[in-house]
Amino acid sequence: xxxxxTITEANTFTITHAKYLSSKIKTDLKRIQRxxxxxxxxxxxxxxxxxxxxxxxxxxxxxxxxxxxDGKWVEPTLxxxxxxxxxxxxxxDDPGRIRPRxxxxxxxxxxxxxxxxxxxxxxxxxxDSFEQGxxxxxxxAPTPGINGYLIQDRTYSAGGQSLSRSSVRSL
Numbered sequence: 001x002x003x004x005x006t007i008t009e010a011n012t013f014t015i016t017h018a019k020y021l022s023s024k025i026k027t028d029l030k031r032i033q034r035x036x037x038x039x040x041x042x043x044x045x046x047x048x049x050x051x052x053x054x055x056x057x058x059x060x061x062x063x064x065x066x067x068x069x070d071g072k073w074v075e076p077t078l079x080x081x082x083x084x085x086x087x088x089x090x091x092x093d094d095p096g097r098i099r100p101r102x103x104x105x106x107x108x109x110x111x112x113x114x115x116x117x118x119x120x121x122x123x124x125x126x127x128d129s130f131e132q133g134x135x136x137x138x139x140x141a142p143t144p145g146i147n148g149y150l151i152q153d154r155t156y157s158a159g160g161q162s163l164s165r166s167s168v169r170s171l
Contacts, residue, residue: 017159018056022048024156024163027095028078029065035100036067036076038109046135047111053134055082055161059119064144066168067107072147075102077168079150082116082161090157097153102170113138147171 026048033039039047047065054060066077076098083090119127131137146168154165 013056013058013159013161015052015056017161018052020158021055021156021161021163022051024095025051025063025065025080028098028165031096031098032066032076032078035098036102036104036109038067039065043109049135050113053130054113054115057118057130059115059130061114061116063114064112066109066111067102067104068110068144069104069107069147072145073168074104074107074147075099075168075170076104077146079166079168080163081166082163084160085157085162086160090162091155092157093154095154095156099167099169112141112144114143 026044029039029044029047033041033044051060051063054063060080060082062079062081064073064077064079067074068077078098122130148168148170150166151169152164152166156163156165
């Protein structure tokens with residue numbers, strides 16, 4: 001006689017999950033603000049609102065927040081990669097560990113976002129309609145380079161989705 005056990009797990013990614021993951025981004029940005037004086041509270045709130053909407057809709061592939069000098073990301077810059085972790089459990093780290101005392105002289109704080117194929121499959125009208133609900137509209141721009149290297153240092157997860165965070169480190 002043999003027996004078998006089947007477990008079926010269904011994860012539905014909800015607005016609550018999107019808010020949870022976005023709160024991790026917001027906490028990281030608040031720590032950057034505390035250490036480096038930027039971005040402002042208003043900008044952080046706008047980034048959080050955008051992340052919630054884009055995560056919930058399934059349109060986020062990567063988003064980068066940080067400092068650019070001469071068209072390249074410099075420390076402290078954070079890159080978040082979204083992934084579907086259906087079928088396995090991803091770690092859910094605490095946000096933080098932003099390195100202090102990086103040289104941001106002459107650098108501006110900005111963000112860069114890439115979209116999933118689901119976004120690219122939308123019609124222009126569907127994209128325009130979605131963007132009207134966001135706190136700001138992004139424009140096309142070339143992908144910035146990195147002055148240094150990336151180190152994956154955190155993973156945030158909820159509802160079958162994860163954000164892997166990488167930090168720019170100086171050479």
